[in-house]
Amino acid sequence: MARTQKNKATEYHLGQLKAKIAKLRTQLLEPPKGSSGAGDGFEVTKFGHGRVALIGFPSVGKSTLLTMLTGTHSEAASYEFTTLTCIPGIIHYNDTKIQLLDLPGIIEGASEGKGRGRQVIAVSKSSDIVLMVLDASKSEGHRQILTKELEAVGLRLNKKPPRIYFKKKKTGGISFNSTLTLTHVDEKLCYQILHEYKIHNAEILFREDATVDDLIDVIEGNRKYMKCIYVYNKIDVIGIDDVDKLARQPNSVVISCNLKLNFDRLLAKMWEEMGLVRVYTKPQGQQPDFTDPVVLSTDRGGCMVEDFCNHIHRNLIKDVKYVLVWGTSARHHPQHCGLGHALHDEDMVQIVKRKEKEEGGRGRFKSHSTDPARISDREKKAPLKT
Ligand SMILES: Nc1nc2c(ncn2[C@@H]2O[C@H](COP(=O)(O)OP(=O)(O)OP(=O)(O)O)[C@@H](O)[C@H]2O)c(=O)[nH]1
Ligand SMILES: [K+]
Numbered sequence: 256m257a258r259t260q261k262n263k264a265t266e267y268h269l270g271q272l273k274a275k276i277a278k279l280r281t282q283l284l285e286p287p288k289g290s291s292g293a294g295d296g297f298e299v300t301k302f303g304h305g306r307v308a309l310i311g312f313p314s315v316g317k318s319t320l321l322t323m324l325t326g327t328h329s330e331a332a333s334y335e336f337t338t339l340t341c342i343p344g345i346i347h348y349n350d351t352k353i354q355l356l357d358l359p360g361i362i363e364g365a366s367e368g369k370g371r372g373r374q375v376i377a378v379s380k381s382s383d384i385v386l387m388v389l390d391a392s393k394s395e396g397h398r399q400i401l402t403k404e405l406e407a408v409g410l411r412l413n414k415k416p417p418r419i420y421f422k423k424k425k426t427g428g429i430s431f432n433s434t435l436t437l438t439h440v441d442e443k444l445c446y447q448i449l450h451e452y453k454i455h456n457a458e459i460l461f462r463e464d465a466t467v468d469d470l471i472d473v474i475e476g477n478r479k480y481m482k483c484i485y486v487y488n489k490i491d492v493i494g495i496d497d498v499d500k501l502a503r504q505p506n507s508v509v510i511s512c513n514l515k516l517n518f519d520r521l522l523a524k525m526w527e528e529m530g531l532v533r534v535y536t537k538p539q540g541q542q543p544d545f546t547d548p549v550v551l552s553t554d555r556g557g558c559m560v561e562d563f564c565n566h567i568h569r570n571l572i573k574d575v576k577y578v579l580v581w582g583t584s585a586r587h588h589p590q591h592c593g594l595g596h597a598l599h600d601e602d603m604v605q606i607v608k609r610k611e612k613e614e615g616g617r618g619r620f621k622s623h624s625t626d627p628a629r630i631s632d633r634e635k636k637a638p639l640k641t
């Protein structure tokens with residue numbers, strides 16, 4: 256591909272090569288026959304409300320950072336490849352527990368199996384977000400090299416899935432459509448790439464001006480879209496102007512493990528990117544326990560009232576009449592909400608169950624204490640005393 260000149264005439268040829276490479280990469284990632292596909296004892300049990308992986312070249316300070324943030328000791332030293340396996344620790348933040356994973360350093364070529372790259376990448380795929388740890392004193396190119404390695408195995412960092420609708424069919428040929436003018440892909444190229452995948456019947460609709468790579472991602476269908484924070488460590492050894500430049504890049508946080516600098520910013524950014532939603536259960540007539548939230552997430556099961564109920568008990572849902580919600584998701588306090596209401600971080604929820612009589616469909620609002628109108632009146636006056 257590097258030897259091929261890029262112009263209109265070679266466009267189709269290049270597109271086809273891209274599809275061929277993508278196919279081979281996917282084959283490479285399939286576990287060898289007879290193995291379980293697990294990461295050779297590399298995988299550790301999931302724990303807590305979310306998982307964050309530390310990825311980076313050797314000796315950038317991943318282990319030092321894990322020890323500092325979690326208190327779990329992970330050997331750190333000035334020589335490369337000090338860490339040889341996956342070491343988990345726990346961050347206690349905002350009344351939630353987040354599992355942080357220290358991993359061996361990865362090197363260029365990791366995606367092709369150099370070092371322990373494949374296992375490291377498999378573990379990072381199992382996490383909710385990635386912290387890419389970089390040495391602030393080293394070349395800026397490291398970030399691109401690592402990103403390329405991760406892209407080669409199907410990870411997409413800080414990207415949204417391409418807006419291309421794609422559905423394989425049994426018959427009918429290929430129907431190609433777009434809602435806007437395409438500048439990177441045309442019908443012929445699209446056909447050619449689908450042909451490479453031996454797909455002859457499909458519906459395809461471009462909703463954005465996507466590239467060939469986007470199209471291949473959609474056809475492959477196995478890409479993982481993940482949030483990534485670029486963590487520049489060792490800012491104690493560079494000048495303030497360089498620190499300033501790095502800190503202004505998108506999704507980046509500058510830190511120093513040696514000087515314990517900026518950890519609070521890193522944790523806050525990590526928390527923000529994870530999008531966890533803490534919901535406090537308020538028993539009737541009592542204050543909620545503000546140290547023990549139910550933790551929901553859009554990525555892991557959703558943030559609806561229904562998800563909240565299922566989280567408490569899987570049979571609870573059929574007894575729920577409605578819930579009262581206080582917090583930023585509520586229009587007034589409390590708001591009467593159904594199962595489809597989306598909860599926000601730090602909302603407070605009180606579940607109002609059906610009375611036994613009502614389960615037969617009769618006697619709604621018999622009891623004064625569960626009359627929604629009455630509750631809302633009272634709670635408006637003294638919201639926390641219900
Ligand atoms: N100057 C400076 N050195 C640091 C900082 N953080 C870590 N180091 C040093 O960098 C070296 C490597 O640290 P490690 O924590 O072992 O790095 P690692 O990324 O876990 O390395 P591998 O496990 O070998 O991939 C050690 O000598 C640390 O003392 C920092 O903020 N500033
Ligand atoms: K090291």
Ligand SMILES: [Mg+2]
Pocket residue numbers: 317318319330331337338357358359360
């Ligand atoms: Mg290490």
